[in-house]
């Protein structure tokens with residue numbers, strides 16, 4: 751299967767980077783083709799809502815690394831969103847990527863699966879509610895099917911996450927696709 755993993759943290763060795771690494775390790779072991787896009791280290795400008803794309807067959811007015819990802823997303827069968835929880839939602843870095851889906855909505859909607867891997871400091875039962883709601887609404891809008899989630903609450907830093915079962919869960923999620 752062709753997979754695209756989009757990460758949203760500026761921490762190269764943070765909690766969500768570990769979840770992404772373990773997921774990719776499992777997926778590659780069983781032969782899946784993985785493209786990783788680390789949004790915090792790419793040049794992705796925010797959507798200008800200029801609607802240039804609506805009259806240019808989905809071409810965006812920005813010329814940045816999102817253009818390449820957009821082409822990749824048309825081909826991919828599974829998109830994995832990996833984000834730290836920032837004020838009860840996704841990080842700005844990954845949200846900028848998602849907002850740029852606007853140019854490609856018609857080309858990417860339907861026939862895809864998605865996953866969500868997230869980590870947060872908080873450990874309340876409502877910590878991830880806002881993020882999950884946004885993810886579910888996005889999938890409903892794009893007619894994508896949810897293929898699984900890992901919500902690693904109570905994990906402020908990598909050293910804490912390493913003491914939990916979440917990295918193993920991420921590995922198995924990739925391996926069992």
Ligand SMILES: Cc1cc2nc3c(=O)[nH]c(=O)nc-3n(C[C@H](O)[C@H](O)[C@H](O)COP(=O)(O)O)c2cc1C
Nearest residue numbers: 759764765766834835836837838870871872905906
């Ligand atoms: C700007 C910012 C906002 C955050 N907002 C939340 C939040 O709303 N709830 C929460 O539980 N943790 C919040 N956190 C903590 C992170 O989600 C947590 O430390 C996470 O493990 C960081 O992942 P990373 O190491 O992959 O960057 C926030 C951290 C930052 C820097």
